[in-house]
Amino acid sequence: MKTDQARRRLLAGLGATLGLAAAGLPLGGSASRARVVVVGGGFGGAAAARALRQFAPDLEVVLVEPSAVFRTCPFSNLYLGGLRSFGSLGHHYGYLQRRHGVRVVRSSARAVDPERRQVRLVDGTRLGYDRLILSPGIDMRWDALEGYDQTAAERLPHAWKAGPQTRLLRRQLQAMDDDGLFLMVIPDNPYRCPPGPYERAAMVAHYCRRHKPRAKVLLLDAKDAFSKQALFEQGWREVYGERIEWVGFSGDGEVVRVDANQRIVETAFGNRHQADVINVIPPQQAGYIARQAGVTDRSGWAPVKAGTFESRLVPDVYVIGDAAVAAPMPKSAFCAHSQAGVTAAAVLASLAGREPPEPAWLNTCFSLIDSDYAISISGQYRLRDGEIQEVSGGVSPLQASQEFRRREAEHARDWYAAMSHAIWGA
Amino acid sequence: MGWTLHRLAMLLAFLLLPAAVVTAEKPAWQQLDAARDWLGGEEPASGGLRIELPLVSEEGMSVPLEIRGGELGNSEAPIREIRVYALGNPDPDVLGLRLDPALGRADFSTRIRLDESQTVLVLARDASGRFLAAEQPVRVANSGCLARSDEPVDAPMGAPRVAVPDPFPGAGEPxxxxxxxxxxxxTGFREGPDGKPVARRIIEDFSAELDGETVLSARFHAAVSANPYLAFRLAPRADGELRLHWRDETGEEREAYREVRVGSGE
Incomplete structure (x- = not known):
């Protein structure tokens, strides 16, 4: 009953984002001939491109994305756990082109010239823009954890961008001994998808329950608290018994050094852990093009004006999704999608010389514990005193029936289907 | 004409400045009685002391703070004392440190509690009595995390963890x-499940002794995060023994000893 309400709210929320964006319409004459370039075709960028074209059919929208197929991080943990195929994580851009008239340029952005309002692509092409939306996601900070560079990641995968790394981690898990140790290194905040590591732990345990019955999962965390912690710890215990062990910062969980060849990690207080499979989720930063464009500060992330997500550092450049500093909104796919709608409206208003509409954002993150057991966190956000503030929200109750958890798992699947259909048409 | 417009724009900009921005232009040390008392009328210099904090913290319960106060050994007026304040906390005192030049550098890392978005101020006094100041505003996204409610209140002090370089890089090298x-x-600021305030219980004193000489003593306040973490530098000249000691308000104590070995400096 309660979850059905939650589900209706969720699906209504997907529509509400679009309805809000529509408030920025219609466009004046000059704005309709303008060009908006969007860099990055994930949950933020692809949704922004779609929303712009939906609300301003005459606007020229160019989406720059190097991959022909976008693989989603959401549900990639389910692939690791054996609940979904790798193919089911992939989405194409044909629908955005055909149905919404977005011009998709299959290339990478190399540089931004804010003076000339141009994006330069790797092949040298220059794309002029009136407004630029960057939704580049994250890059790993290869200098942040001693011993962990791109070469090390081929032995100790991060799998924190869905793609070859995700398949590599799955292969390593499959090849692990029956009594093997799967070790995960988890960074301090902020990083992409706060509950992601803990869902991954459950999905790895799910896989092990059937295929590696004596295997253990050890989580070494640089933090003392994490998203939905009580629910995760309860779920892990209920479903997987003692299989998953979490060690936080105060328990000496902060990893300061890794040895990829020996498959050993060392903690701040000198404990060394050897494991059969090591999944290192390193500290992160905004994607390359955001740093290159000068929209990031010394934190490595992009500070934005709260109402519009226009960069605080470079005018007419907007940054959405994981790359932006949007706290208290988490770095999640749903947030990126929600920001896309609000920012599309703000961009259109700006082109038309109008004030941006009053923003409102939503977030829901589902995490699967088991194939029929999920937990969630959701939040609604508004602008208060010039800052983003959570106005309502909450997490799944700690006391709940199996039926309740089963329905949340169903909602998670509905969420993924609705979201990917809305953005990529499949 | 252009000049007049410019002036008008300046005037408008000034009038429209939000109150918070005007307040922020006043140095943090001027806004806090405790800081002014310690300064005793002196005005602190702004160079020579750096702090690092996240610009935005998603978790006010444990915010990493780094203090960089430079060299102690070769300085004519090394830093002798450091105090940390959080201007927006119910109790602005965070941490006090007394340093011996044997530390080598006045560099520290810890984790602190911030109740809300606010400015963190660090003051230092050097051997000549001169004061230094550094401050940084921090935006705290998830407030109200002064403590976790599921933490058992009467949990005893646990075993200490200590990591020392083995060996230290070289004689006198930090x-x-x-x-x-x-x-x-x-903290004493939060309510228990019964709605009554939970009694305060914090570790107050921490000290480090190298071969019987105190090289660092620290005063913790309630804004030091649960499971207090403190990293400091030590520059031993010869092999020896390091003793670390913690004492909480109830008088309970813990100590730890570590052998100090000095490398060849290569």
Missing amino acids: GEVRTLILHPME
Whole structure:
């Protein structure tokens, strides 16, 4: 009953984002001939491109994305756990082109010239823009954890961008001994998808329950608290018994050094852990093009004006999704999608010389514990005193029936289907 | 004409400045009685002391703070004392440190509690009595996390963790010593399940002695995060023994000893 309400709210929320964006319409004459370039075709960028074209059919929208197929991080943990195929994580851009008239340029952005309002692509092409939306996601900070560079990641995968790394981690898990140790290194905040590591732990345990019955999962965390912690710890215990062990910062969980060849990690207080499979989720930063464009500060992330997500550092450049500093909104796919709608409206208003509409954002993150057991966190956000503030929200109750958890798992699947259909048409 | 417009724009900009921005232009040390008392009328210099904090913290319960006060050994007026304040906390005192030049560098890392978005101020006094100041605003996204409600209140002080370089890089060369002790650091500001305030219980004193000489003594306040973490530098000239000691308000104590070995400096 309660979850059905939650589900209706969720699906209504997907529509509400679009309805809000529509408030920025219609466009004046000059704005309709303008060009908006969007860099990055994930949950933020692809949704922004779609929303712009939906609300301003005459606007020229160019989406720059190097991959022909976008693989989603959401549900990639389910692939690791054996609940979904790798193919089911992939989405194409044909629908955005055909149905919404977005011009998709299959290339990478190399540089931004804010003076000339141009994006330069790797092949040298220059794309002029009136407004630029960057939704580049994250890059790993290869200098942040001693011993962990791109070469090390081929032995100790991060799998924190869905793609070859995700398949590599799955292969390593499959090849692990029956009594093997799967070790995960988890960074301090902020990083992409706060509950992601803990869902991954459950999905790895799910896989092990059937295929590696004596295997253990050890989580070494640089933090003392994490998203939905009580629910995760309860779920892990209920479903997987003692299989998953979490060690936080105060328990000496902060990893300061890794040895990829020996498959050993060392903690701040000198404990060394050897494991059969090591999944290192390193500290992160905004994607390359955001740093290159000068929209990031010394934190490595992009500070934005709260109402519009226009960069605080470079005018007419907007940054959405994981790359932006949007706290208290988490770095999640749903947030990126929600920001896309609000920012599309703000961009259109700006082109038309109008004030941006009053923003409102939503977030829901589902995490699967088991194939029929999920937990969630959701939040609604508004602008208060010039800052983003959570106005309502909450997490799944700690006391709940199996039926309740089963329905949340169903909602998670509905969420993924609705979201990917809305953005990529499949 | 252009000049007049410019002036008008300046005037408008000034009138429209939000009150918060005007307040922020006043240095943090002027806004806090405790800081002014310690300064005793002196105005602190702004160079020579750096702090690092996240610009935005998603978790006010444990915010990493780094203090960089430079060299102690070769300085004519090395830093002798450091005090940390959080201007927006119910109790602005965070941490006090007394340093011996044997530390080598006045560099520290810890984790602190910030109740809301606010400015963190660090003051230092050097051997000549001169003061230094550094401050940084921090935006705290998830407030109200002064303590976790599921933490058992009467949890005893746990075993300390200590990591020392083995060996230290060379005679008189600083290496990082990391310390952590399990302790709830109950602030006294939050309510228990029965709605009554939970009694305060914090570790107050921490000290490090090298071969019997105190090289660092620290005063913790309630804004030091649960399970206090403090990393500092030590620059031993010869092999020896390091003693670390914690004492909480109830008088309970813990100590740890570590052998100090000095490398050849290569």
